[in-house]
Amino acid sequence: MTTPIGKPPLDRKTLIDLGFIEARAKVLDVAAFLDRLDRAPATDVMTDFRVDAIRAALVIALDASPARAERILNSWSDPSTQPIAHADGKAARGAHLPR
């Protein structure tokens, strides 16, 4: 790689100019998603593990430590280590269901 590993070629101000509007839109989308859930008619389930996972990820996104994306992905991951007996369907859910 012609630029040092770990360092983006562009400086912080240029990266903000390049990425701010897209990041702004994504933050608004998350906020609007949570608002939408608040407005929706309640069901008998008070909470959803996937929404809890997003709320937990937002805390990570706001902290001052590096590798936020990696730590969020880890927080959503199945922490078990052994293969499961049988596949329960083909599709993953996006966040680990606490047991």
Add this chain to the structure above:
Amino acid sequence: MYIDPHIHMVSRTTDDYARMAAAGCVAVTEPAFWAGFDRSSAAGFQDYFRQLTESEPRRAAAYGIAHHAWICINPKEAEDHGFAREVMSMIPAFLSRPNVLGVGEIGLNRNSKTELAVFEEHLEIAAQHNSLVLIHTPHLEDKLKGTRLILDAIAAHGKINPARILVDHVEEHTVRMVLDRGMWAGMTLYPDTKCTAARAIDIMEMHGTERIWINSAGDWGHSDPLAVPKAVVSMRARGHTAADIHKISFDNPRAFLSQSGNFSVNAPRPTIS
């Protein structure tokens, strides 16, 4: 000029071939995968493998794109062990076809015991035929655990040179463990469920450009067959050099894939079928 080393062209229109050629695509490789429904018989795979090795190369050649294939039963259809073994028995006959690069995309989907057993049997087929291996890692919350299970299974099997294995769909939390084992890592550019171009470029900036490539994994789902050239545009905007862009989008896939004598960036002369 670029290579898309993972794309499911049987699910794409001929217009996509035209657009990819116009964007500079010279070669694609197409792993065997799940059709969106479970095939009802092993004979369905026989026809699918013929499509990958006979029909699709002709369709690509019409646009000057060299088409290559990987053969396997995808982990999403591997939960029935007997059925999977019936399909796996067909693989050796197709590995000798001129556009086939190896066994793939094998791996895990939900990290079940049967998926893992079928994965290990695929590894043995690859070892017996000295084939390259293209590995699918699971989706979303299953990826971290599945990648660890896959890497441990490869180490326990021990018969395949890690430099001949590409582990695909890596993200921030799995890329380092793949590279540290001496394997190649693929980043899939998906709108929602894998890497965006912006994050893939972040990963390159953090981990370098050795033994790493980008692909679209375009298929019948939410995906973009032009994801690689769009990522190239993003790399330019992020200040990356032409040399680094060429390395990630052309040199690296060519280096890995050329370990199979069947890989070429030169499409065969188009034929009328």
